[in-house]
Amino acid sequence: MSAQAPSSPGLFDCRDAYSRALEALAAADDRIVAVVNDSVGSSKLGKFRDRFPERLINVGIAEQNMVGVAAGLANGGKIPFVSGAACFLTARALEQIKADVAYSSANVKLCGISSGVAYGELGATHHSIEDLAWLRPMRGLTVIVPSDPWETAEAVKAAAASDQPTFIRISRMPVPELTHAAPFQIGKAEVMREGRDVAIIAVGTLVCRALAAAEQLAAEGVSARVINMATIAPLDEAAIVAAAADCGAIVTAEEHVVRGGLGGAVAEVTALNQPVPMRILGFDGFQPTGSAEWLMERAGLTAKGVAAAARDVVAKKIP
Amino acid sequence: MGALDARRKDAGDGRVERVRQRANWMRRRSLQMIYEAGQGHPGGDLSATDVLAALYFGVMRFDPAKPTAPDRDRFIMSKGHCTGALYTALAGAGFFPEAELTTYLQPNSRLNGHPNRTYLPGVETNTGPLGHGLPVAVGVAIAGQVDKADYRTFVLTGDGELQEGSMWEAAMLAGHRKLGNLTAIIDRNRLQQGARTEDTNALEPLADKWRAFGWEVVEIDGHDPAALLSVLDAPATPRDRPRCVIANTIKGYGISFMQDQAGWHHGVPNAEQYAQAQAELTSAKDHA
Numbered sequence: 001m002s003a004q005a006p007s008s009p010g011l012f013d014c015r016d017a018y019s020r021a022l023e024a025l026a027a028a029d030d031r032i033v034a035v036v037n038d039s040v041g042s043s044k045l046g047k048f049r050d051r052f053p054e055r056l057i058n059v060g061i062a063e064q065n066m067v068g069v070a071a072g073l074a075n076g077g078k079i080p081f082v083s084g085a086a087c088f089l090t091a092r093a094l095e096q097i098k099a100d101v102a103y104s105s106a107n108v109k110l111c112g113i114s115s116g117v118a119y120g121e122l123g124a125t126h127h128s129i130e131d132l133a134w135l136r137p138m139r140g141l142t143v144i145v146p147s148d149p150w151e152t153a154e155a156v157k158a159a160a161a162s163d164q165p166t167f168i169r170i171s172r173m174p175v176p177e178l179t180h181a182a183p184f185q186i187g188k189a190e191v192m193r194e195g196r197d198v199a200i201i202a203v204g205t206l207v208c209r210a211l212a213a214a215e216q217l218a219a220e221g222v223s224a225r226v227i228n229m230a231t232i233a234p235l236d237e238a239a240i241v242a243a244a245a246d247c248g249a250i251v252t253a254e255e256h257v258v259r260g261g262l263g264g265a266v267a268e269v270t271a272l273n274q275p276v277p278m279r280i281l282g283f284d285g286f287q288p289t290g291s292a293e294w295l296m297e298r299a300g301l302t303a304k305g306v307a308a309a310a311r312d313v314v315a316k317k318i319p
Numbered sequence: 320m321g322a323l324d325a326r327r328k329d330a331g332d333g334r335v336e337r338v339r340q341r342a343n344w345m346r347r348r349s350l351q352m353i354y355e356a357g358q359g360h361p362g363g364d365l366s367a368t369d370v371l372a373a374l375y376f377g378v379m380r381f382d383p384a385k386p387t388a389p390d391r392d393r394f395i396m397s398k399g400h401c402t403g404a405l406y407t408a409l410a411g412a413g414f415f416p417e418a419e420l421t422t423y424l425q426p427n428s429r430l431n432g433h434p435n436r437t438y439l440p441g442v443e444t445n446t447g448p449l450g451h452g453l454p455v456a457v458g459v460a461i462a463g464q465v466d467k468a469d470y471r472t473f474v475l476t477g478d479g480e481l482q483e484g485s486m487w488e489a490a491m492l493a494g495h496r497k498l499g500n501l502t503a504i505i506d507r508n509r510l511q512q513g514a515r516t517e518d519t520n521a522l523e524p525l526a527d528k529w530r531a532f533g534w535e536v537v538e539i540d541g542h543d544p545a546a547l548l549s550v551l552d553a554p555a556t557p558r559d560r561p562r563c564v565i566a567n568t569i570k571g572y573g574i575s576f577m578q579d580q581a582g583w584h585h586g587v588p589n590a591e592q593y594a595q596a597q598a599e600l601t602s603a604k605d606h607a
Contacts, residue, residue: 076468080458
């Protein structure tokens with residue numbers, strides 16, 4: 001996929017889906033509140049604020065306090081959706097996420113906005129490409145990385161309906177609306193394309209690229225299964241074991257560093273259950289300044305890069 | 320909420336004496352827990368005990384049979400290491416059997432080294448790392464404000480804990496939002512784990528700092544049940560400012576060799592010291 005402006009036809013900003021879904025939920029359930037850190041605009045919650053001024057709690061630029069306040073709101077019977085830039089929400093308030101939310105089983109929904117390298121030009125301080133590694137090991141914290149606007153809205157609805165603490169990683173990179181055959185279900189992987197030679201497991205902005213890679217591979221006679229692993233925690237281990245057993249090789253792709261994210265999660269499962277050759281596509285460490293798309297291309301996080309990794313791993317399959 | 324109201328209104332003359340007696344029992348019992356477990360934080364427990372006794376046995380509205388009732392008053396122990404004070408208060412108030420205090424810090428006990436709400440009824444949020452309780456309390460108070468509910472939220476913070484920036488983030492927001500339903504109590508014993516607060520990163524002028532953040536500030540003797548009750552009693556309606564109670568206390572209060580000694584932050588008495596400490600607490604019970 002080549003670089004495209006957010007306004008390109010057929011491409012969407014998942015934040016719009018997030019804010020629309022949250023507004024609809026709030027209209028139906030007065031327990032829903034939004035908590036922000038001076039991030040009404042970047043979370044696209046202007047309309048929410050206008051409709052529900054009492055239920056938009058802006059704590060100012062104070063992420064640790066924001067997450068603690070959200071835990072308190074949950075204690076007071078609210079269902080808080082906290083949204084702020086993923087880089088600050090996760091890093092700056094990590095201990096609050098651990099102690100006040102995950103360990104306390106507080107019914108808080110954390111929404112990391114503009115995740116991954118969306119803020120490419122702003123530099124590594126503003127890239128959120130370590131967040132999955134930080135949050136994935138926290139038992140009890142559901143971690144969801146939606147792939148498109150529909151799945152973003154479904155994740156928001158599912159999180160509101162669940163009483164589990166949840167992190168939803170929301171991109172602002174333009175993505176197409178994908179075709180989903182099954183309803184969204186927390187903890188359930190979605191096989192978006194069947195295949196037998198290699199399994200490509202992707203999340204978020206990489207799912208559409210994985211599907212495009214599978215098209216390219218099909219033209220060469222390589223049959224690739226594409227799995228959207230929208231829930232990273234709890235992980236659908238059965239889908240991974242089945243992919244390893246059926247296809248014998250796995251490529252993972254994510255807008256995250258190569259250690260500790262989706263690739264690490266999949267490798268943990270295959271190493272213990274069904275070892276197969278793997279390639280983990282992602283970023284290797286702190287990234288330089290540059291547009292999101294430039295950074296993605298540089299790291300091979302493109303349809304072309306995913307297809308190349310698939311060919312490579314197929315060649316390494318154990319006969 | 321009739322049954323819950325009754326507890327708050329039980330303001331008869333016996334209340335001060337009841338709080339005093341419960342506090343003395345809490346001190347003796349928490350010291351026993353620490354001695355038997357071989358671990359704990361006696362210094363902070365003993366400085367905070369009177370505050371907790373006033374809240375649980377004189378001020379707060381709750382029903383231990385319904386620990387998550389929506390209209391309960393909340394208490395959040397921001398200084399989460401002081402479990403000796405918290406667990407004896409919760410057991411004394413009926414949230415779990417007093418006999419369970421013997422399991423303190425034992426494998427699989429619900430009585431963790433730091434409080435855990437998923438194990439133990441009455442614990443409102445898991446604390447331990449410092450700087451967490453006030454933000455959570457502010458969130459509870461905002462929920463009450465949005466709902467126009469009449470429950471109150473109390474939070475006890477250490478004074479050394481105020482060196483954490485998150486406390487001031489929360490203090491600023493509470494003042495901004497005029498959280499009249501929130502009371503923060505500072506256990507002002509002037510000692511942190513390793514040294515005096517004023518020698519480490521000085522807090523004074525402490526009252527002025529809170530006032531500057533929009534709080535009403537009251538300074539009291541944190542070991543005086545009558546003073547604590549009068550300050551912590553509920554106002555009829557939410558006021559327009561959160562209240563900060565600077566409770567001047569003594570770390571290791573009630574035990575001659577522990578009082579005002581940083582070394583007893585998490586020290587454990589030997590057999591001889593333990594006997595002496597219990598004797599001092601017992602003899603002091605009538606004139607605390």
